[in-house]
Amino acid sequence: MFSRKPNQASSEEEVLGTEAEEVVEQEVAPPVVTTSEQASSNGYYDNGSRSNISKPSIISEGFVFEGTITSAGVLNISGTVRGKITAKSVLVDASGQVDGELNSEQLVIKGQVKGDVICEDLNIGPLAHVDGNISYKYIHIQRGGKVAGKFIKS
Amino acid sequence: MAESNQQGCLFVGEGVVLKGNFEVPDIASISGTVEGEITAKQVLIEATGVVRGKLTGESIDIRGEVVEYVSATRSLIIRSTGKVTGSINYSEIEIEKGGHLHGDLHNLNPHS
Numbered sequence: 001m002f003s004r005k006p007n008q009a010s011s012e013e014e015v016l017g018t019e020a021e022e023v024v025e026q027e028v029a030p031p032v033v034t035t036s037e038q039a040s041s042n043g044y045y046d047n048g049s050r051s052n053i054s055k056p057s058i059i060s061e062g063f064v065f066e067g068t069i070t071s072a073g074v075l076n077i078s079g080t081v082r083g084k085i086t087a088k089s090v091l092v093d094a095s096g097q098v099d100g101e102l103n104s105e106q107l108v109i110k111g112q113v114k115g116d117v118i119c120e121d122l123n124i125g126p127l128a129h130v131d132g133n134i135s136y137k138y139i140h141i142q143r144g145g146k147v148a149g150k151f152i153k154s
Numbered sequence: 155m156a157e158s159n160q161q162g163c164l165f166v167g168e169g170v171v172l173k174g175n176f177e178v179p180d181i182a183s184i185s186g187t188v189e190g191e192i193t194a195k196q197v198l199i200e201a202t203g204v205v206r207g208k209l210t211g212e213s214i215d216i217r218g219e220v221v222e223y224v225s226a227t228r229s230l231i232i233r234s235t236g237k238v239t240g241s242i243n244y245s246e247i248e249i250e251k252g253g254h255l256h257g258d259l260h261n262l263n264p265h266s
């Protein structure tokens with residue numbers, strides 16, 4: 001007990017000491033930190049936007065997502081999504097399922113989609129089931145694709 | 155196939171305008187304009203063909219334009235130059251890239 005108390009006290013002192021040191025560092029550091037942060041964040045941003053285009057976001061098989069997805073890049077759905085999806089390019093794979101709104105420039109459906117679809121380029125695979133209102137610019141339905149709903153060419 | 159045996163076939167040439175209801179036992183090939191109803195086993199709407207009215211058949215192949223109603227009990231193909239407006243019933247559908255589709259689409263046997 002006796003030995004612990006001084007230890008705790010000393011550890012508290014140490015903490016206080018380090019905090020004080022940190023404060024000092026922060027006071028000294030700011031201009032340097034902000035410039036380096038800006039530089040690094042810019043660099044990261046560039047990398048981020050590039051990787052958004054090259055690397056797809058993936059909802060894997062067995063994964064269920066409920067909510068809104070927004071992406072400037074590619075989205076591959078092999079699992080289930082309930083909610084609203086907005087992305088530049090969306091692929092609903094054979095095992096994929098979407099319940100809800102789907103907005104995409106380029107859309108490939110091999111699985112199941114229930115809900116309203118707004119897209120420019122639509123490709124529906126032979127095993128796909130699509131049910132809902134579809135607004136499109138260019139459409140391609142492969143033989144065997146099951147489609148029901150209202151089609152609007154924009 | 156149609157050229158060798160034209161029994162039960164209807165051919166509407168380009169520039170021809172036909173009005174009325176037509177029951178065709180075999181092939182209906184439309185390059186002109188038809189206003190009214192066509193029922194045929196096989197329907198070919200060529201690129202210059204236009205049908206305004208109801209179109210019913212087993213297999214329907216559309217390169218031209220159909221307005222109002224299409225029902226295909228077996229297969230419906232809308233080619234890249236094809237344009238369909240109105241209510242569409244099908245059991246198997248294929249739309250080539252570039253084909254137009256504007257209206258309601260119904261699957262005749264959705265549980266298959």
